Amino acid sequence: xxxxxxxxxxxxxxxxxxxxxxxxxxxxxxxGFVTERTVSPEGRLLGFDLLPAAAAGGVEGFEPLRFLDxxxxxxxxxxxxxxxxxxxxxxxxxxxPFSLIDEFGGFELIIPExxxxxxxFLNAEQPCIGVLKGGANAEELRRRFGLGEKYTAYTxxxxxxxxxxxxxxxxxxxxxxxxAARRIVRQWxxxxxx
Numbered sequence: 292x293x294x295x296x297x298x299x300x301x302x303x304x305x306x307x308x309x310x311x312x313x314x315x316x317x318x319x320x321x322x323g324f325v326t327e328r329t330v331s332p333e334g335r336l337l338g339f340d341l342l343p344a345a346a347a348g349g350v351e352g353f354e355p356l357r358f359l360d361x362x363x364x365x366x367x368x369x370x371x372x373x374x375x376x377x378x379x380x381x382x383x384x385x386x387x388p389f390s391l392i393d394e395f396g397g398f399e400l401i402i403p404e405x406x407x408x409x410x411x412f413l414n415a416e417q418p419c420i421g422v423l424k425g426g427a428n429a430e431e432l433r434r435r436f437g438l439g440e441k442y443t444a445y446t447x448x449x450x451x452x453x454x455x456x457x458x459x460x461x462x463x464x465x466x467x468x469x470x471a472a473r474r475i476v477r478q479w480x481x482x483x484x485x
Contacts, residue, residue, distance in 0.1 A: 292482045293460040295413065297392075297423040297453065298472060300464035306422045307393050309468070311347055313476045314391075314420070317484045318348030321391045322384030323419065324377055327355065336361045341372050343380060344391040358399075368436060373399035378408035389418040389483050396424030397432055400445040413456075418483035420476065423453070423461060 298306040307325075311318065321344040329337045340355035358372040377399060384390040390412075399405045412419075424432075424446075433442050453459045464472050 292479050293458050294416070294418050294483070295453075295456070295459040296420045296476065296479045297459070297461050298421070298464060298476070299423045299425050299461055300469075301425055303467070304464050305468045306464060306472075309473050309476050310391065310393065310420055310422070313473060314348075314480050314484060316348055317480070318391060319345050319350045320388050320484075321345060321348060322380070322387030322417070323390035323392045323421070324380045325391060325393045326358075329355070329357075338362065338366075341377055344384075344393070347391060347393070366435070368398055370398075370402050373402045373405040375404075378404045381405075381408040381412040384412060384419075385415050385417045387417075388485055389420070392419060392421035394422035394424055396446060396449060398436055398438055398442065400449065401438060401442050406445070413452075413459075418479075420479055420483075423450075425463075 298309065300306060314321075323344040325342050325344055325347045327340045327342060327346075329340055331337055338357050338361045339359040340357050342353050342355055343350075346353050356369075356372045356376055358369045360367045360369070381392075395409065430443075432438065450461070453461050460475075462472055462475060
């Protein structure tokens with residue numbers, strides 16, 4: 292089993308859910324980070340927050356960091372969250388038994404400090420599982436935030452590097468809740484989550 296496993300596919304297909312259900316409480320021991328969708332009681336999207344990966348394992352007490360705010364039009368993004376906090380979480384992730392990055396491949400790729408931290412992290416020996424933003428989602432982000440051609444180039448380079456790495460599997464989901472992907476996540480957890 293390859294050391295890095297990243298699920299990809301359309302939004303709403305259960306990529307994060309598969310990982311969280313298969314790793315369960317073991318996520319409390321994970322380095323890295325998670326992104327959380329925040330909605331109002333009426334179901335309106337308020338934004339997306341960054342939290343340490345351990346929050347996905349039920350560890351409480353972390354302050355959510357809002358990096359995309361949908362309470363304004365157009366939505367506002369906060370690059371500093373990735374420049375400082377996410378980059379630090381990646382730098383510290385190597386001190387944990389394994390890591391979770393859920394998700395990456397969005398506008399954070401235009402931030403040099405985050406790209407450098409991600410590159411260093413992915414070149415380490417750290418087992419990592421996560422969610423890679425799918426091409427359609429990345430394209431919508433590019434249009435919505437006017438990210439330009441540099442962002443497109445960074446996403447293509449990232450995908451090329453991940454697909455060319457002998458220790459990385461980028462696994463596209465074939466359907467919602469893909470049972471084959473779930474089995475592969477379970478196998479990865481048996482090997483790397485101690």
